[in-house]
Amino acid sequence: MEGGGGGATLSDIYGSSKRLLLRARDGIEHLERLDYSTTMDSTDLSSAVKKDITKLRSLCSEMDHLWRSISARPQRDLWKRKVEQVVEECESLNQSLERYNLRSQRRMMEAKERTELLGRARGGSEHVLTVFDEEAQAMQSVQNSKRMLEESFATGTAILSKYSEQRERLKRAQRKALDVLNTVGLSNSVLRLIERRNRMDRLIKYLGMFLTVVILFYFIRWSS
Numbered sequence: 001m002e003g004g005g006g007g008a009t010l011s012d013i014y015g016s017s018k019r020l021l022l023r024a025r026d027g028i029e030h031l032e033r034l035d036y037s038t039t040m041d042s043t044d045l046s047s048a049v050k051k052d053i054t055k056l057r058s059l060c061s062e063m064d065h066l067w068r069s070i071s072a073r074p075q076r077d078l079w080k081r082k083v084e085q086v087v088e089e090c091e092s093l094n095q096s097l098e099r100y101n102l103r104s105q106r107r108m109m110e111a112k113e114r115t116e117l118l119g120r121a122r123g124g125s126e127h128v129l130t131v132f133d134e135e136a137q138a139m140q141s142v143q144n145s146k147r148m149l150e151e152s153f154a155t156g157t158a159i160l161s162k163y164s165e166q167r168e169r170l171k172r173a174q175r176k177a178l179d180v181l182n183t184v185g186l187s188n189s190v191l192r193l194i195e196r197r198n199r200m201d202r203l204i205k206y207l208g209m210f211l212t213v214v215i216l217f218y219f220i221r222w223s224s
Helices: 010-038 043-068 073-123 125-223
Strands: none
Touching: 010 043, 010 073, 043 073
16 A cells, blocks of 8 residues: 655555545445344454555545645646545545444444343243243133133034924924814714714605505505
8 A cells, every 4th residue: 555655746645545445435335235244243344444544544634735735726726626525535434434333333232232131031031931831821721611612502502403493393293283183073073974964864764665665555455
């Protein structure tokens, strides 16, 4: 890496600053990728980027001194803008590095707190697991009881439904039996009436025959 001493010109220092900017920018982009994708230790890379930014600030200070010594105003204004641009980029990279370091420190603190919390909780983990197991068993018992009640209710409902159907069938059979009995009773009454009528007709027929015979007998006897 080129330095700012040894009679280096403003153009040489500016070239060195641009190379440092590029390397520092690449380093920060690499750190960002590590930040969001892996948990690799990036301390060495962060330190390297910090050193590049420190060198870059030193070069910016040297370039700021050199451009002010240029006598030609147009050239001096041109180099002023170039140096200010390098200074702005350097500060932007430094802010990005600081934000990354803050995130890294926060992650380390959170990891440490989690480790301590797990260490404190490990002693009572068996008790917690026992409580969870008891709660799970109680919930399972409640679920089993609920399922048994639902099955019993469904069975009782089915039995009552069967009894209701059987009662309706018995009622229908009873009504049919009463209808048959009523029909049979009416038929018996008609048959008895017919029998009495037949007996009466036979009696009338026999009585008529007897009277005819008697009348004929007396008529024949009276004629002779």
